[in-house]
Amino acid sequence: MSHPSQFSLLTQKRFAPFFWTQFLGAFNDNLFKTALLVSLTYDALSWTTMSPSLITNLIPGLFILPYVLFSATAGQIAEKVEKARLSRYVKMLEIAIMAIAGIGWMTHTLWLLIAAVVGMGIHSTLFGPVKYAYLPQNLKTEELVGGNGMIEMGTFVGILIGQILGDVLVMQQQWGLELVAAGTLFSALLGLFASYRIPLSPAPRPDLKISANFVAESFRNIAFSSKNRTVFLSMLGNSWFWFYGAVVLSQFPVFSKDYLHGDHNVFVLLLIVFSIGVGAGSLLCEKLSGGKVEIGLVPFGSIGLTVFGIDLYFACLGYTNTATVGMAGLLAQTGALRILADITLIGVFGGLFIVPLFALIQTRCDPAHISRTIAGMNILNALFMVVSAGMAVALLGYGFTIPQLFLITACLNALVAIYIFSLVPEFLVRFMAWLLIHTIHRVVTVDGQRIPDEGPAVLVCNHVSYVDALVIGAASPRPIRFVMDYRIFKTPLLGWLFRSAKAIPIASAKEDPWIMEKAYVDIARALHEGELVCIFPEGRLTSTGELNEFRGGVAKIVERSKVPVIPMALRGLWGSLLTRDKANLFERSLSRGWRSRLALAVGQPVAPHQATPEYLQEQVLALRGDWK
Numbered sequence: 001m002s003h004p005s006q007f008s009l010l011t012q013k014r015f016a017p018f019f020w021t022q023f024l025g026a027f028n029d030n031l032f033k034t035a036l037l038v039s040l041t042y043d044a045l046s047w048t049t050m051s052p053s054l055i056t057n058l059i060p061g062l063f064i065l066p067y068v069l070f071s072a073t074a075g076q077i078a079e080k081v082e083k084a085r086l087s088r089y090v091k092m093l094e095i096a097i098m099a100i101a102g103i104g105w106m107t108h109t110l111w112l113l114i115a116a117v118v119g120m121g122i123h124s125t126l127f128g129p130v131k132y133a134y135l136p137q138n139l140k141t142e143e144l145v146g147g148n149g150m151i152e153m154g155t156f157v158g159i160l161i162g163q164i165l166g167d168v169l170v171m172q173q174q175w176g177l178e179l180v181a182a183g184t185l186f187s188a189l190l191g192l193f194a195s196y197r198i199p200l201s202p203a204p205r206p207d208l209k210i211s212a213n214f215v216a217e218s219f220r221n222i223a224f225s226s227k228n229r230t231v232f233l234s235m236l237g238n239s240w241f242w243f244y245g246a247v248v249l250s251q252f253p254v255f256s257k258d259y260l261h262g263d264h265n266v267f268v269l270l271l272i273v274f275s276i277g278v279g280a281g282s283l284l285c286e287k288l289s290g291g292k293v294e295i296g297l298v299p300f301g302s303i304g305l306t307v308f309g310i311d312l313y314f315a316c317l318g319y320t321n322t323a324t325v326g327m328a329g330l331l332a333q334t335g336a337l338r339i340l341a342d343i344t345l346i347g348v349f350g351g352l353f354i355v356p357l358f359a360l361i362q363t364r365c366d367p368a369h370i371s372r373t374i375a376g377m378n379i380l381n382a383l384f385m386v387v388s389a390g391m392a393v394a395l396l397g398y399g400f401t402i403p404q405l406f407l408i409t410a411c412l413n414a415l416v417a418i419y420i421f422s423l424v425p426e427f428l429v430r431f432m433a434w435l436l437i438h439t440i441h442r443v444v445t446v447d448g449q450r451i452p453d454e455g456p457a458v459l460v461c462n463h464v465s466y467v468d469a470l471v472i473g474a475a476s477p478r479p480i481r482f483v484m485d486y487r488i489f490k491t492p493l494l495g496w497l498f499r500s501a502k503a504i505p506i507a508s509a510k511e512d513p514w515i516m517e518k519a520y521v522d523i524a525r526a527l528h529e530g531e532l533v534c535i536f537p538e539g540r541l542t543s544t545g546e547l548n549e550f551r552g553g554v555a556k557i558v559e560r561s562k563v564p565v566i567p568m569a570l571r572g573l574w575g576s577l578l579t580r581d582k583a584n585l586f587e588r589s590l591s592r593g594w595r596s597r598l599a600l601a602v603g604q605p606v607a608p609h610q611a612t613p614e615y616l617q618e619q620v621l622a623l624r625g626d627w628k
Helices: 006-011 016-041 052-080 083-107 110-138 141-170 176-195 214-226 229-259 264-289 297-317 327-331 336-364 367-397 402-423 426-440 468-475 495-500 513-528 553-561 585-592 613-624
Strands: 441-446 457-461 480-485 504-506 532-535 565-571 596-602
Touching: 006 016, 006 141, 016 052, 016 083, 016 110, 016 141, 016 176, 052 083, 052 110, 052 214, 052 367, 083 110, 083 176, 110 141, 110 336, 110 367, 141 176, 141 264, 141 336, 214 229, 214 367, 229 264, 229 297, 229 336, 229 367, 229 402, 264 297, 264 327, 264 336, 297 336, 297 402, 297 426, 327 336, 336 367, 367 402, 402 426, 426 468, 426 495, 441 468, 457 468, 457 553, 457 613, 468 480, 468 565, 468 596, 480 513, 504 513, 513 532, 513 553, 532 553, 553 613, 565 613, 596 613
Parallel strands: 441 596, 457 532, 457 565, 480 504, 480 532
Antiparallel strands: 565 596
């Protein structure tokens, strides 16, 4: 099915005002911080005796500190207060902070500007849980990936423009400080104006009592999220991206100056290509995911982060320029384009990595706890960024070079990915399914919205190939428990994957009555817990392309659980290399060509009392039509 472009959300009141509110917040944060950092670096602020290097390292730490201390409290507030109203309060706070900063700029009072840095950290801490809890409350499930992609793109574009404009404004000889003071205050006012257009978003827990002990609440938040392993590991994966990004971005100033021998414009160029990459990757998620939460993109993104992080190290070895160059001069140097391409692609694959993780967290966590879950993730993000700074300082102190630091981080990314994906194989299964339907075949899902987003159901489908489960799983908006032959379930090497994916092994009564009865018990338990269960009622792969007779097991399942049955039919897989077409397998496969078209057609739900094997076979046959 075709879906409206994610950009169409910018024309809708339920999304556009919130998008511009968060965009202006990210823009203003970075306009202010960059102006202050550039001023201190170039000694434009001459009223302090403190070392500029000390202050420039202190400012990011002070900005992150509120995330560690107050994220848990911010999550509680976001659960208790209606989100549009809370957004307006946060924007009013931003105006007050920028007014204080304006006084600091005009009077050259550094402590007021440092206080404003902490204030903007508090502002971002309060808005963070609102930022991602708002989306699942106001967007459809199929819009979440596109919406998250737009938010991530907007955030990084806001960061980019804010950093560039902060640098440009503050370096104006006569009116630089005044321009920054006016610009940040005006941006805060625009953010408040946009926030008044945000539609009503009721608080999920208006009766929630806010804990005064923010330390204990922080531990409770993280402990609660850790009960859902998939959500918690997704939170850790998200925090790992911020670790990776913090290592790379924090090295750009020295990397551009000492390794690329560039002026300040070269540093800006590195920020531009990285931000463009993240924005492009975030937007690509909507196209590559087909309008659903596609966590198969997460391993794809992780592979890119490792590959291009490693290549960035080797690209640096090939850069030999020693003369000072500007932006144009850098582009003319041997090896420079490869370095810029690697940084851009790290950003692209970072976007592919992080956006599905956000969408997964939003759809899998407890809806009444989503703001506090996001708050817990912000705590982890801050801690990971602090650890990344410590690692960078330690390694550079031991004599490692910045390119070597990039290499180490890329290799660590591979180890972290292997660890997370081994604990939650669903990521790898979805990645394999995503590769299948985007490389070997072109898969079309017909009426895929009939697969329910929530609640139990039994899915029945014709059994054509060895990859049927991958195709069906890729089309589903949520995990499916597949019932499979116990002998395949015990296959060496693949057995751990089937067990981790919670597949249900089954045998015939003749082969092993105990396994059969246990399978029915496991199926009933899964349906009772609201899960989707998929079975292939034929009991074996077709050897002719035609449907085999449906066996009676499906009737027994439905009789026990009284849940709806969703008939489905695979079209176009017969004759591929992964079927049992022994007669003319290669001839048929070659005639189909690369990227052959196949479809999964989903029928109307069948009530339990109608779900006889004969009736379900008729429905599947009708859905399949003349296809094989």
